[in-house]
Amino acid sequence: xxxxxxxxxxxxxxxxxxxxxxxxxxxxxxxxxxxxxxxxxxxxxxxxxxxxxxxxxxxxxxxxxxxxxxxxxxxxxxxxxxxxxxxxxxxxxxxxxxxxxxxxxxxxxxxxxxxxxxxxxxxxxxxxxxxxxxxxxxxxxxxxxxxxxxxxxxxxxxxxxxxxxxxxxxxxxxxxxxxxxxxxxxxxxxxxxxxxxxxxxxxxxxxxxxxxxxxxxxxxxxxxxxxxxxxxxxxxxxxxxxxxxxxxxxxxxxxxxxxxxxxxxxxxxxxxxxxxxxxxxxxxxxxxxxxxxxxxxxxxxxxxxxx
Amino acid sequence: xxxxxxxxxxxxxxxxxxxxxxxxxxxxxxxxxxxxxxxxxxxxxxxxxxxxxxxxxxxxxxxxxxxxxxxxxxxxxxxxxxxxxxxxxxxxxxxxxxxxxxxxxxxxxxxxxxxxxxxxxxxxxxxxxxxxxxxxxxxxxxxxxxxxxxxxxxxxxxxxxxxxxxxxxxxxxxxxxxxxxxxxxxxxxxxxxxxxxxxxxxxxxxxxxxxxxxxxxxxxxx
Numbered sequence: 001x002x003x004x005x006x007x008x009x010x011x012x013x014x015x016x017x018x019x020x021x022x023x024x025x026x027x028x029x030x031x032x033x034x035x036x037x038x039x040x041x042x043x044x045x046x047x048x049x050x051x052x053x054x055x056x057x058x059x060x061x062x063x064x065x066x067x068x069x070x071x072x073x074x075x076x077x078x079x080x081x082x083x084x085x086x087x088x089x090x091x092x093x094x095x096x097x098x099x100x101x102x103x104x105x106x107x108x109x110x111x112x113x114x115x116x117x118x119x120x121x122x123x124x125x126x127x128x129x130x131x132x133x134x135x136x137x138x139x140x141x142x143x144x145x146x147x148x149x150x151x152x153x154x155x156x157x158x159x160x161x162x163x164x165x166x167x168x169x170x171x172x173x174x175x176x177x178x179x180x181x182x183x184x185x186x187x188x189x190x191x192x193x194x195x196x197x198x199x200x201x202x203x204x205x206x207x208x209x210x211x212x213x214x215x216x217x218x219x220x221x222x223x224x225x226x227x228x229x230x231x232x233x234x235x236x237x238x239x240x241x242x243x244x245x246x247x248x249x250x251x252x253x254x255x256x257x258x259x260x261x262x263x264x265x266x267x268x269x270x271x272x273x274x275x276x277x278x279x280x281x282x283x284x285x286x287x288x289x290x291x292x293x294x295x296x297x298x299x300x301x302x303x304x305x306x307x
Numbered sequence: 308x309x310x311x312x313x314x315x316x317x318x319x320x321x322x323x324x325x326x327x328x329x330x331x332x333x334x335x336x337x338x339x340x341x342x343x344x345x346x347x348x349x350x351x352x353x354x355x356x357x358x359x360x361x362x363x364x365x366x367x368x369x370x371x372x373x374x375x376x377x378x379x380x381x382x383x384x385x386x387x388x389x390x391x392x393x394x395x396x397x398x399x400x401x402x403x404x405x406x407x408x409x410x411x412x413x414x415x416x417x418x419x420x421x422x423x424x425x426x427x428x429x430x431x432x433x434x435x436x437x438x439x440x441x442x443x444x445x446x447x448x449x450x451x452x453x454x455x456x457x458x459x460x461x462x463x464x465x466x467x468x469x470x471x472x473x474x475x476x477x478x479x480x481x482x483x484x485x486x487x488x489x490x491x492x493x494x495x496x497x498x499x500x501x502x503x504x505x506x507x508x509x510x511x512x513x514x515x516x517x518x519x520x521x522x523x524x525x526x527x528x529x
Contacts, residue, residue, distance in 0.1 A: 127463040129465035168474075
């Protein structure tokens with residue numbers, strides 16, 4: 001074991017891991033973090049805490065992560081390279097680790113253009129691959145990115161993201177390989193709606209032996225309505241929602257669409273469970289956390305292992 | 308070259324309103340090429356300003372001059388003969404030119420008439436695009452001749468991010484994804500393997516992170 005991370009323990013045990021996420025509130029409302037975490041706590045191994053997602057200011061991911069940690073749960077600290085330079089990121093990593101957070105995700109972050117401060121300057125001092133390298137160097141060599149020694153280095157289990165659907169497709173496995181080479185221990189993917197394409201991607205991942213080097217968690221998002229499906233297809237960058245999925249959502253009454261969305265999510269998990277190289281699931285139920293337990297149970301991923 | 312665009316007329320008027328005698332100075336270099344501050348633009352701006360003040364029942368004296376290079380003290384010296392007859396200087400050069408004038412003629416207020424934009428290349432007639440950030444450590448040799456620092460919206464060195472669609476950047480369907488371009492180029496050159504080499508964290512000191520930059524050529528300096 002490289003770390004004390006519960007997610008690492010679950011993945012190492014060979015069980016399919018389950019993670020989900022909590023988006024911190026846009027205000028000083030710690031109760032909101034507790035509420036959201038409570039909804040999913042028994043059904044996941046660890047909880048991603050997003051970092052100013054969609055480039056909107058929110059409670060910091062490490063602070064919300066500490067709140068979740070204090071509940072006896074296991075937060076995954078998301079960190080985007082958009083908002084901080086390497087000094088700030090490394091100090092936050094030490095701070096978060098000192099508060100008991102031992103698992104993190106290294107991300108680029110949405111462009112500031114999409115958020116509520118489009119006039120801000122994006123930092124991007126490091127990119128996500130370099131952040132993975134940095135966290136690994138801190139952990140394995142006990143050194144800061146700049147080379148100085150760290151007294152008692154933070155030992156983070158390192159995650160990164162992969163989008164199997166963005167362009168160019170042929171580059172996607174190579175990009176994953178680069179993140180693995182940089183030191184990623186686990187990967188959470190973009191929401192998967194195009195299962196055929198994802199399976200093809202996973203074949204390529206396995207052909208290169210990457211499934212032996214990294215734990216890949218497949219991203220699952222239940223859709224609330226046909227409208228949301230269309231929106232994700234047309235408006236969300238790098239998202240691949242096949243027409244059949246939209247048709248299926250639109251094929252039932254508006255009242256039944258949420259239920260249909262949940263069904264699709266469950267069926268997706270059941271199918272992807274069998275795919276070589278898939279070591280777990282990351283369920284992103286955006287502002288719909290209360291549905292996570294149902295999805296996890298019906299997909300046969302409950303109860304969660306006790307380690 | 309350095310590209311620029313003329314400032315809104317109202318902003319320029321607000322700067323010069325308190326003065327009666329203006330020395331309007333263009334530059335024969337970059338701003339001439341991008342039609343923002345050359346001899347022709349100096350003439351057009353002078354006419355527009357004259358017209359504006361005339362409508363207000365006021366005449367101001369605008370003296371037009373266009374220097375060979377406003378970022379060069381040698382040429383800025385040519386303003387000496389005119390400077391006493393001016394209350395203020397309005398410069399149509401890039402920020403380098405404005406500052407060269409300000410440094411030489413400390414007793415006169417200098418105002419910029421253009422916004423300096425970026426280091427760019429001409430894409431087609433009337434279209435200029437950013438191509439270089441002046442990071443001081445050129446990596447075009449390993450990125451197939453396409454710069455991720457200037458052309459990736461997140462200046463990712465190991466891109467592309469997950470926001471690419473149909474070869475376009477997530478910020479706009481009009482902006483090409485630099486990493487898609489780099490990838491296509493590496494493929495065309497048979498250098499696909501180069502992509503998987505991790506580009507290490509960049510040293511931003513030569514890019515300006517180390518403070519204002521300077522080049523000293525011992526062999527050329529007096």
